[in-house]
Amino acid sequence: MAQRYGGKYSPDPTDTDPTETTPDIGTYRDAKRTRAGGRVNFLFLAPLPLIWQAFGNGASAMALNLLALGALLLAAWLSREGIIAQEAYDARKVARRPGVPRKMAGSLLTGIGLGLAGFAAGGGTLAALVYLVAGTLLHGFAFGLDPLRDKGMEGIDQHQTDRVARVVDQAEAHLAAMRDAILRSGDRQAEARVERFQTKVREMLRTVEEDPRDLTAARRYLGVYLKGATDATIKFADIYARSRDAGARSDYMMLLTDLEENFTAKTRKLLQDNNSDLEIEISVLRDRLQREGIHLDS
Template sequence: MARRFGGRFSPQPPLDGSVPRPPARPAPGEIRHPLESRTRWVTIMAIPFLISAFWQDPAGLALHLVAFGAIASGMWMTREGLQAEAAYDARRIARRPAIPRKLFGGILTGLGLAIGSYVPGAEAGAGLIGIAGAMLHLLAFGSDPMRDKGMEGIDAVQQDRAQRIVAEGETHLQAMQQAILRTGDRRLEARVGLFAAAARDLFAHVEDNPDNIPAVRRYLSVYLQGAGDATAKFADLYAQTRDPRARQDYETLLNDLETEFAARRAKLLEGGRADLDIEISVLRERLAREGVRPPPAPAEPAELQRPMTLDDLVIPRQTDKPRR
C-alpha cells in the first residue's frame, strides 16, 4: 500500500501528526545579510589608492590616503547598516535603526571616490564621479529601513524595556556558551545550544508581546543568571575531574530549565488565545445587540444532504418527467 512521503525536511506535516516547531531564533551574532560580503570587495578594490599614494607628492599622498580611508570607512559603515537591516528583517516587531548607516556609508564612499579622482582644474569631473559612486552605492546596497515595523498599538516604553531585558538575557546566554567551551565536550556545547534556542523562543515572544514582561521577568533575569553561574562552576569542575555525576546533575538542570521555559511560553500563548476568544465573543454580542447578523450559510442541495451509495454510481437515477 502506498504511503505518503513526509519527514523532517518535507513541507507536509510529519507522519506522526505532531505540529512542527517554528525555526529557532538565531543569536544576534548569527544574523547575516546576503549583501554583507560586497563591502569587503569594494574595500579591496580601493587598495590601489593606498598603494599609489607612496608615489605621489605630499599633497597627492594625503589625498590618496584620505580617499582610501573614506572608502574603507564607508564600507565599514555600510556593513554595520546591513547587519542592522538583517536584524530588523528577522523580527516581526522592530524599530527603524536610529542612525542611517548605509546612507552615511554611501556619502563617505562617494566622497572618497571624488577625493581620489581629484585633479587640479577638473573639480567638476571629480564631483560627478563622487555623485555617481554614491548613486551606485544606493543601487548596490539599498536604503536603510526608515519606518518602524509592527509598532502600532504597542507602548514604546514597554518595548524599550523588553529590548533591555532581552539584551540582558542574551548576555547570560553568551556567557553560558563561552563557559561551556572550557569543558572541551562537543555534546555539552550542543546541549547548551539547545537550551539557548529554547530561551530565545521566549525572548522572541517577549519582544512581540512586551506586556507579558511581568510574567517572564524572573525567567529572563534570575533563572538565566543562575544558569550562567552554574555553568561556569560546572565547566571548571568538569574540566579537571570529568565527574559523570556532576555532568548528569548539570544536564538534569538544563532539562528542567528548558521544560520550564517551554511551559511558560506555551502558557503565555494560551493566555493570548483566551484573550482573543473573549474579544471575539464581546464583539459578537455587541453586533447581536445592534441587530447585525452574519449572512446565513447557503443551503446544500438535497442530493448532497444524504450520503451517496454505490447504487447511485452504478444505477442511473430516474428523473420524474411530466407526462404529455
C-alpha cells in the same frame, strides 16, 4: 567477518550519556545565512592598494589617498554593521528602526572615498564628483537602504515597548555571554545543547515582543533564570576546560534540559493566554452586537 576496530581512545557505542538528546530541527528553524560577508568583506580589501598610491607622489597625494583609504574602510565597517542591524530588524516582528542609518552613511562615505581617490590621481574636480556620485549610488543599489520606520508597533503603548526592548537587549547580552563561555569548554555537544536552549529562549523573546503584556509573566525567566544559566555556563566552561570532569558535564547537561523544558512550557502558556484573551474579546463583542439586535451566524 568484518569486525569493528576498537582501541584505547576509540569511542564506545555502549557508553551513552542519558542527559544527551538528539538535537531537533528546531535548533536551526528559521536559520538564515548572514549577508554580512562575501561582498562586505571585499569592501575591506578593495581600498588597500591606496596605501601604495599614498607614497612617492608628494604630500598632497599622500594626504588625499590616506583620507580616501580611511573613508572607504569606515564605509565598509558601517556597511557590515548596517547589514547586521537590518538582519536583527528583519528577524523580529516588532522592531524599531536602527538609530543610525549605517548603510546609508556607508554609501555616502564610499562616494567620498572614491571621489578623494579620483582627485588624488589627478582626475580633477569633475572626475572626483563623478566618482562620488557613482560610488554612492552603486553602493546604495548593492546594499540597499536602512529600515526607515518602526515595524509592528501600531497600537502598542510606547512605554511598554521601551520596557520590552530593554529586557530583550539584556537577554541577548546574557545569551552572547553564554555562547562565548561554552566555546571555552571545547565540547561540541555542549555547544549544540546551548544553541538549542538559546533557540527556546528566543522563541520566548519573540512572543514577548509580539505582545508586550506578556513581559510581566516572562520577566523572571528572561532575567533571573537566564542570568543563572549564564553564570552556570561560565563556571562549567572553566571547570570542564581544566579537568574534563564528566560529573560536572552531566550536571550541566541536565540543567540545560530542565531549563529548556521550563522555557518551552512557559512560552506555550503565554501563547495560550494570548488565545484566551482573543476569545474573551470576541465573546464580549458578540454580546454587545446581540444587545444591539445584531445576530451573527456562528
